[in-house]
Amino acid sequence: MNNPNPFDVILWTLRRSEGDVVNLYNYLSELMQISTGGNFLNFGYWNETTKNPVDAQSNLCDIVGNMAQLTDAKNMLDVGSGFSEPALLWKKNYPDIDITCLNINSNQLKSASKILDEKGCKINLLNSTATKIPMANESCDRIIVLESAQHFKPIHEFISEAKRVLKKGGFVILAIPVLLKSTKMDILKIGILKFTWSSEHYDLETVKKTINDAGLNIIEIQLIGSKVYSPLADYYIKNHEFLRSKILKIYPFYVEKILFKSMLKMKEAARDQTIEYALVKCTK
Numbered sequence: 001m002n003n004p005n006p007f008d009v010i011l012w013t014l015r016r017s018e019g020d021v022v023n024l025y026n027y028l029s030e031l032m033q034i035s036t037g038g039n040f041l042n043f044g045y046w047n048e049t050t051k052n053p054v055d056a057q058s059n060l061c062d063i064v065g066n067m068a069q070l071t072d073a074k075n076m077l078d079v080g081s082g083f084s085e086p087a088l089l090w091k092k093n094y095p096d097i098d099i100t101c102l103n104i105n106s107n108q109l110k111s112a113s114k115i116l117d118e119k120g121c122k123i124n125l126l127n128s129t130a131t132k133i134p135m136a137n138e139s140c141d142r143i144i145v146l147e148s149a150q151h152f153k154p155i156h157e158f159i160s161e162a163k164r165v166l167k168k169g170g171f172v173i174l175a176i177p178v179l180l181k182s183t184k185m186d187i188l189k190i191g192i193l194k195f196t197w198s199s200e201h202y203d204l205e206t207v208k209k210t211i212n213d214a215g216l217n218i219i220e221i222q223l224i225g226s227k228v229y230s231p232l233a234d235y236y237i238k239n240h241e242f243l244r245s246k247i248l249k250i251y252p253f254y255v256e257k258i259l260f261k262s263m264l265k266m267k268e269a270a271r272d273q274t275i276e277y278a279l280v281k282c283t284k
Contacts, residue, residue, distance in 0.1 A: 026107055034247055034250070035236065035247070035259070036052075036054060037053060038057060038085065039082070039085040040054065040085045040086060042057050042061075042175070043060070044059060044228065044231075045059040045063055045224060046231030046232065047059065053235060058089060060146070061086045061146070063224075064146055064175050065090050065093060067173055070094045074141055075098050075100075075142070075167075076142040076143070077135070077142070078101045079133075079158070080148020080151065081101035081102060081103045081148075082112075082148075083108055084109075084123060084125070085115075086144075087099050088116070088119065100123070100126055101123055102127075103127065104129050112125060113125055130145075130161070131152060131157035131161060133162075133165055138164075138168065139165055140166060140167060140170065142170060143165065143170070143172045143173070144173045145162075145173065145174045149174050149176045149202075150176050150177055150178075150200055153200055155202060159216065160214050162214075163216050169283065171283050174280040176278055177278075179202070179203040179275060181274075208221075208280075216284050217283055217284065218280060219282065219283055221278060221279065224277050224279060225270050228277040229269070229270035229277065230267050232266075233263040233266050233267035233270075236260070237263060237264070
């Protein structure tokens, strides 16, 4: 792993162009893997039986899969697929689905390709931006966007593309961190969390309006932030010394320091209802 100039990391975080997000994820993906012990790259869903972040991340994938009614699906598009770990889980649980993973990050796709080959799992990999999807009209009956839509800029271009690609009667599922309100004060309340929740910080009403304006119909919204943010922060705080020692073997001290302070801020922002985590189910 290359260690970039800290100034570059700050610029990637503040500008958040597609290239910046790719660079940031290339730099921080290993940090996420160390912190969670897996390749899922999502916050996870924590319940009374959850023991660790990987369990929580698997839970979130299962919840999203159930919401998408994957039992009845034939063609699924996973947009912003990371290392394709969620797609692997869905393929295992629903083996008859034809899954395509779309990701702008070619490094993650290369890693995913190796993992898929090792496991002998057939999943299609597509290197593309989410705002110009190179697929035919009405070619998918399920589109899942698991914790990636917050990076799409502008989000309305992705929603428009999702509607185009979606078959009539199919479902789009977004699992997305959101602000509950869109004000400068709320952005200030996030504070250092901006550096580890590096996204466009869309508020829930904007997401809903964008979906409706594109002509998709929202049929279900679940707000699950209480099962996402605080439990994850508590896990990191409880295991801080152990995780810190692992992170410092690879990353400079300031990265772990920012991560720890961000976890504290995330818990505070969730408690104050500044941030939420939304599961949104749409159809056309």
